[in-house]
Amino acid sequence: MKLQRSQIVQIISGSVANYSSQQQSDAISEESRLIGAGRVLDSIGLVSMLVELETRIADESNLSIRLMDDRAMSQSKSPFRTVGTLADYIDSLLPEVTES
Amino acid sequence: MTQHSSTGPGVMLITGSRKGIGEFLSRYYIEKGWQVIGCSRGPASWVHPRYEHQQLDITDESAVISLFSSIRRNYGRLDAALNNAGIASMNHFTLTPAETVNRIFSTNVTGTFIVAREAARLMILQKSGRIVNFSSVAYPLNLQGESVYAASKAAVESLTKTMAGELAAWNITVNAIGPTPIETDLIRGVPAEKMESLLARLPARKAGTMEQVSHVIDFFLSPASECITGQILYLGGVG
Numbered sequence: 001m002k003l004q005r006s007q008i009v010q011i012i013s014g015s016v017a018n019y020s021s022q023q024q025s026d027a028i029s030e031e032s033r034l035i036g037a038g039r040v041l042d043s044i045g046l047v048s049m050l051v052e053l054e055t056r057i058a059d060e061s062n063l064s065i066r067l068m069d070d071r072a073m074s075q076s077k078s079p080f081r082t083v084g085t086l087a088d089y090i091d092s093l094l095p096e097v098t099e100s
Numbered sequence: 101m102t103q104h105s106s107t108g109p110g111v112m113l114i115t116g117s118r119k120g121i122g123e124f125l126s127r128y129y130i131e132k133g134w135q136v137i138g139c140s141r142g143p144a145s146w147v148h149p150r151y152e153h154q155q156l157d158i159t160d161e162s163a164v165i166s167l168f169s170s171i172r173r174n175y176g177r178l179d180a181a182l183n184n185a186g187i188a189s190m191n192h193f194t195l196t197p198a199e200t201v202n203r204i205f206s207t208n209v210t211g212t213f214i215v216a217r218e219a220a221r222l223m224i225l226q227k228s229g230r231i232v233n234f235s236s237v238a239y240p241l242n243l244q245g246e247s248v249y250a251a252s253k254a255a256v257e258s259l260t261k262t263m264a265g266e267l268a269a270w271n272i273t274v275n276a277i278g279p280t281p282i283e284t285d286l287i288r289g290v291p292a293e294k295m296e297s298l299l300a301r302l303p304a305r306k307a308g309t310m311e312q313v314s315h316v317i318d319f320f321l322s323p324a325s326e327c328i329t330g331q332i333l334y335l336g337g338v339g
Contacts, residue, residue, distance in 0.1 A: 051224050
């Protein structure tokens with residue numbers, strides 16, 4: 001069953017909170033920045049969060065996705081800007097993925 | 101799920117485990133209490149209650165990703181990955197087809213990269229792990245007739261050092277061993293006089309043994325080696 005966008009936001013927020021100085025997931029919003037000025041994660045935290053996020057999505061949906069591919073890198077606006085843009089990006093990937 | 105202690109045996113992946121050094125290392129670490137997951141392009145040639153074999157080609161990215169998914173599901177962690185699988189081809193470089201270059205780099209470099217990457221992703225989640233890559237004295241000796249193989253091992257060494265830096269924040273070490281020739285399928289086709297001249301270039305002046313390889317890997321896996329990373333350790337006295 002496809003994950004709903006609200007579920008994706010929840011999963012991202014949980015993973016971000018695990019590696020952010022803002023430890024509570026309810027302190028993470030869709031506007032929380034993941035890269036650039038005002039980001040809530042350092043570079044090590046961002047890598048950890050993305051690895052954990054892919055794993056959690058695989059567990060929740062039985063689907064295998066890789067967020068960092070040529071498609072993500074080629075977008076003029078990075079999908080990794082905020083929790084919300086990342087949720088949009090994952091939502092766009094899920095219908096195309098294959099069973100893990 | 102296999103229990104793990106920070107000082108005792110845990111879960112280990114060994115590529116190219118069907119025969120040769122890979123089989124030796126698999127049996128050696130099983131004997132020491134590790135759960136070993138092995139893989140090779142061919143089916144398992146031996147069995148053991150603490151050995152799981154997966155038939156796959158390490159250059160097949162999706163197959164390797166599936167392998168690591170199953171390791172995570174079945175064991176919940178990965179404590180060590182030995183990137184042993186590799187191929188060689190001996191020929192004067194003027195007589196070597198580009199297809200041979202692609203084939204050797206695909207297994208030795210791309211395969212090593214994919215396995216290390218997937219191992220590191222599991223290890224990042226647990227914030228610990230040991231990755232051991234396989235180089236060869238063929239690279240530092242600039243071994244004639246092994247230009248492509250040596251170049252592929254140069255790439256493995258470069259990857260090893262960069263990966264070590266990128267993974268240090270998660271307490272993951274990445275090192276490489278550079279064995280001397282050991283009697284395996286990899287060197288079975290090398291003419292005797294060629295082997296003699298190679299051994300004469302080694303300070304130790306003799307072929308290596310599988311026990312020397314496991315000795316070096318024991319050192320890399322030791323809890324006391326937590327700050328030893330990005331290192332290449334050659335056998336045979338090669339520096």
